[in-house]
Amino acid sequence: MRLSKTACSDCPIRHRAVCAECDTDELSILEGIKSYVTIPSGGSIALAGEPLHYLSSVVTGCATISKTLEDGRRQLVGLLLPSDFIGRPGRANQSFDVEAVSDVTLCRFERKAFEGIVRASPNVARRLLTMTLDELDVARDWQVLLGRLSARERVAHFLLSLVRREASDSGADLVSGAITLQLPLSREMIADYLGLTIETTSRQFTALRRDGLIESASARQILVPDLARLMLETMDDDGGTIA
Amino acid sequence: MRLSKTACSDCPIRHRAVCAECDTDELSILEGIKSYVTIPSGGSIALAGEPLHYLSSVVTGCATISKTLEDGRRQLVGLLLPSDFIGRPGRANQSFDVEAVSDVTLCRFERKAFEGIVRASPNVARRLLTMTLDELDVARDWQVLLGRLSARERVAHFLLSLVRREASDSGADLVSGAITLQLPLSREMIADYLGLTIETTSRQFTALRRDGLIESASARQILVPDLARLMLETMDDDGGTIA
């Protein structure tokens, strides 16, 4: 399903996406080759092993990056939110599955054309490198979570990662206090993200609720009455601050 | 400890490191700002949170990237072998600890100077992007291992990752057959890499030995009599091939 093009200058992710550092000239080149596509919730955006014809930025919605083993075990390795980039220039095939978990609008570029832009535009190339390095740090932090944290720590960490992401998107400075958040993922997907089962994940939500660290109107709607207290559960080395 | 400079053209990692795609002009610029340093086994190369003055390529030896939690739990998030790059241009502070696990020779660049080269030399920038994207894929594959594989599968996968790396370095094509390998890590470090304890790791080595999948002259010296059979233990989706 195609949408009418939005001018890049009006784009909600203009200052965070791969185009963030483009000048107006570069932007107009991108404008010339981009197209918008909306993937319905549950739809596939890319399949591991398949040739990759398009690279894209997430404009709205939420998607997952995952791998499924032959016997059905599944592990999410990334969460894609607005401004995140999908695909890798310079490689013909996709390494992981990418799936929409809500309706997702993509700003899409034909791969070959985009690779030309990466070559021609240092601002795009630099931004892409910065974003990739950031993703690498995130992936490695997640390795620590998967390798060493308990189920309770994982769930607390997951909730805080959502809070952090939301804060950094809106530029807000969250010191502490009450915060509500909308979970973009089902319990099953959270479990696959955290390397746990659905049941263990659910039990940890219940335990956090019992201990007063979270409250919930529904399964997807979480209230964190005291962010600092939740942070104490995560046992990470960020020293209890968010920045 | 400083070593005499080797000419880049004679460098053992010339065609695999960040400089792989440089032409002779670019190479001579790099040559001008590089210096060699050797870190003794066990020494620290970088500490998480500390300012990062140098970026470098591993020329010889082996190093680890890791994070240690306040309570002592530790997780390796990467293994650095010759040609791998350390540090990230564009960020002042280091995200993870980097430690030498053997004597390590680095080809080192002052950060600011190297950032200038990344800006000026598209071949370096592109190579760096490619390497970072590769690392991201590796990190995500490791997330799957940490989140979903059993202890036995993890150890088998670890051994195969060493075999693969060795094969790709030497350009050899390994279909199957017997292979010997020298483990660069102690049992403790392997455990920290795999998200296990020392004891569990040791038991899995014993079990693989009992089942005839590996043989060992010493703890660090492993013989894999039949690579294909070991691959069957890994349960990954590579379809049993190495490529």
Add this chain to the structure above:
DNA sequence: CGAAGAATTGAGACGGCTCAACCAAAGTGG
């Protein structure tokens, strides 16, 4: 209102962890 999917809860099994002993190889010092 009934059906289907999502989430929660419970009971028991099991894999990996903890604590502890033991062993082998490699120093170290008298």
Add this chain to the structure above:
DNA sequence: CCACTTTGGTTGAGCCGTCTCAATTCTTCG
């Protein structure tokens, strides 16, 4: 040169956290 220590690895016994299997409740939607 040999006791002693140190370090890294292996093995054993029992415990605990998470998984598995199953039932129940909640939510959503036709």
